Amino acid sequence: MPTEASYWPRVDIPDKDLWAVLFERNDRPYPDDKVIYVDPYTKRSYTYDQCKNTAIDFGKGLRAIWDWKKGDVLALYTPNCIDTPPIMWGTLWAGGVISPANPGYTPDELAFQLKDSGAKGVVTQWPFLENARKAAQIAGLPQDRIILMGDQRDPQQLVKHFTSIRNTSGATRYRKVRVKPVDDLAFLVYSSGTTGHPKGVMLTHRNVVSNLLMLTAAEKPHLSHNSGSDRSGDRILAFLPFFHIYGLNCLIHNCFYNGLLMVVMPKFDLESFCKLVQDYKITFVYIVPPVVLMLSKHPIIDKYDLSSIRMMNSGAAPLTKEIQQAVWKRLKLPVKQGYGLSETSPTTHTQPWEEWDKTIGSVGRMIPNQTAKYMSPEEKEVPVGEVGELWIKGPNIFKGYLNNPEGTRNALTNDGYFKTGDVGYQDKDGNFFITDRVKELIKYKGFQVPPAELEGLLASHDKVNDVAVIGLYNKDQATEVPRAYIVLARGVQPGPQTEKEIVEWTASKVANHKRLRGGVKFVDEIPKSVSGKILRRVLKEKAKAEEEKGLKAKL
Template sequence: MSTIIFRFRPKFSRFCLSACVREKSVWTSEKILTSASKEVDIPNLTVDQYLFSNLEKWATKTAVICGHTNRQYTYEEVYKKSRIFAANLRRKFKIKDGDAVTVLLPNAPEFPIITFGILAAGGVVTTMNPVYTAYEIQRQILLSETTLIITNEDLVPTVKEALKLAEKDFPIISLNFKNKPEGTASFKELVDDDHVDISILKEVNRKHDDVAFLPYSSGTTGLPKGVQLINRNIVANCEQQNTDFRQYEYTTESHQDSTLAVLPLFHLYGLSICMLHKMSVGMKLVTLPKFQPDMFLNTMLANRIDLMYLAPPMVMFLGAYPQVTAKHLEHVRAVTSGAAPLPSADIQRLFEKAEREIQFCQGYGLTETSPLISLTPFGEKTYEDVGYLLPNMYCRIVDEKMNNLGPGAVGELIVKGPNVMKGYLKNPQANSEVFVDGDWFRTGDLAKINENGLITIADRLKELIKVKGYQVPPAELENVLKEHPAILDAAVVGVPDTVTGERPRGFVVLKPEAKANDKDIMEFVSKRVAPYKKINEITFLKEIPKNPSGKILRKSLKEQYCK
């Protein structure tokens, strides 16, 4: 993912990983794959301590700027305002160590201030998609045991409705720039409070092995679960990206790389890779509240964007949208794609738009791994794979009995390393299903790895539907369908879609004598889920095919109805 002009320091080879992998065996005699990269030291710091450990190097440089409104903050301002916010969270809202605080926001330059403020106050950051319905918000409020929620002023009515559904009554802080909604506290007043005594932060006692983030993931199957990511997980994943896999140029007095934060920061790909890691090395973030073609392209013209982190639909957009020209991509040195596989043809179309070969790589990871597991090093052009293991990581390819299969074989990919989550919150059953042989984590993906450690994802064992890179668990939609008064049983599968990658398709069995049409059912679901989870096709069946243990035979449904 780099332009034709390389401005990299001569002492650092962008191709060193490719070379060392070819020269060095990374498989042990037990058929365990080890990273070919030198192990990194992981400092025992909390995320906020780690992020600001080099503050003096880039204090006056822009940390984050809104590509839409031009609202911006320097690193010094982010640090100061996050500390003021933290002190107010402790004093005025009685946040204690380990309390969960929900961030329900689109991308905004205040996102880092809020995140680091919660962490500095001793809280745990749990994020939500701002397009969630009140129904979805109330469920995560209850699961995460949230004590406070921070949101946009336009989302306050939905949050209040969610609190009623959850039968909860806790404070709402509104990120208000126009009017402060009734019954909320003003974020602006809290961060501009220069008179608050920040000495209260001396009470905070958070360590590197305490939980810092609580995003929600469906894992390999089932309903969303709270992923407990400790400070060390995030710090480790940042450090793992600073080695052979480094994509950025060092921030100096005369140079600062920038990246476009259009991936949602409530999702761990955007939060950890785009925001936390890039701010830890002093880069500039250009945020966009959401993806809109004109806003996206205008922002690329108005700002020098060096590195881009995208989901496949955005790569496809850049390669296919008529208004995209080489001018939009002239400064882009590198593009990384993740969240779902991307065909080589779409990458070539991007190169054609740029009128050159941008350095391009694909990565692989999960929310449960903070998130990055592997990355393609610069110089590799095998776009069908997802690269090599990051430092300090190990993986195995196993069969159904957890026997190691070794190089060249297709099996489930299981991994371990310092970036693997602590576990799912208060869910011992789910933990017992994903952790095997001690601390090995089951990814739920089928993969194969060659002799040199190059990883290729072959297929998914997991039942998740990937819509525009977002996880849509069938079980969640099935539960919503079953809440319909006319439905006896339901199943949901993912079917291919040229625009979104996949889309959910529903199958329902009506109760005896009950009547309902597909439009009625789809509207019922739409009111209860985010737009990307909506079902646009319903098939009525006499019964849902299941195996003897009651598990839905989704493969049978796909083979019979989704050809």
């Protein structure tokens, strides 16, 4: 039987759009002048009231200058910025849909998203304007549909800044557009596929509202808008990208709904991260495994006081118990783990604060209003304790993939379950474990080898700074074998002796089928996505190219 979420009580999901839930509530636990978003570099900030007024003005301006209609899409091509929330919510006020794009995209990659989403405009920052212009041209989007956000303006005033759109004359006559929360989209986020183009994940207002309230039910008992001796409340450091649903809902919406101060970093930098934690006395951080790994090993950490952190929550990729334990041993900082996907808006599981050290390695318990089951390759439910693919059902499950009915059919069952593509199991106490992606499992002679499990083990080795494991087909053995790509700790010399030491050390700690029969390769850097996921396909392409080069050398 599917497991129902029961650790936290169910929450009532109102039939309201995201704007109404954020701005038309009677139970807001903080005042209008509460500062929510802070740019620590420019010292600019937004209070609740400033966010609301800026959003309404921007929404009115959109309708006035672009004849904006319900369902129109606005793309955001920008690093993290405190202007993102009011621009985003102003678009929703006007009945629009937000489609955030990775600022690392090339013009061609951005153009694909602009075309696929049908974007009517794009907001960017000055350093990214040239790429946005090229992408707009490729996508057939008029150049006057590009606007700027952030602190820099166009010195020639050829491109409008969003603040000028806020002040458009004649805009005062417009009113908020009504939307249907169950049917109408709030966000169109693009998930990075392992092959082909990214897929547009359609998230309705109900999806996002549901997940915000479900997440709040799990986190709010521990977070406060006015806790602490100075009564200023919990402070969250935000470096996770706002173009990812993790950053959108867990950071932007969570902080705003619950009245938490959010210090915004445009991108991650370890020393800046440490300094801001120390200067702002950060109490909670949403984080990703590569950063947790740095906290466990990097020498720069010792220069700063990070003791204000009460909890960190890791997501986006599996975090192994070895890394969690290493951070606790070094810094006495707790790291709990959560789980979610773009298609689930995103959070589905999190470790309760009080259980982070009792179920290390688990992604925790299901947050309210969901059911889940683990399924065999034959799509039969497996018993508790057995490994299978995780399927989830709830009000946070996405509407489908844009312009991709086949992908939608493959992902969603007729009775509403989403096939996550992630492999794991649950224990008898309702704790869920994610071991790897279905497509990334290494198949050694019929045995399944989860790369993430080996990565967690190898990361605990003193001579290893970072690691990725992939499966490579070995013709002599007629099977896939695991190979580790390793970034060595400072001062450690690469070579046959170091490789032999690591291979033998691993063999002493794992079952026979999990040994590194593909050997070890030493590299300067592990390729990762901005959300912290290891890009194993890049390593596989590298290995394939090296193999072809070796074969040619022998001919």
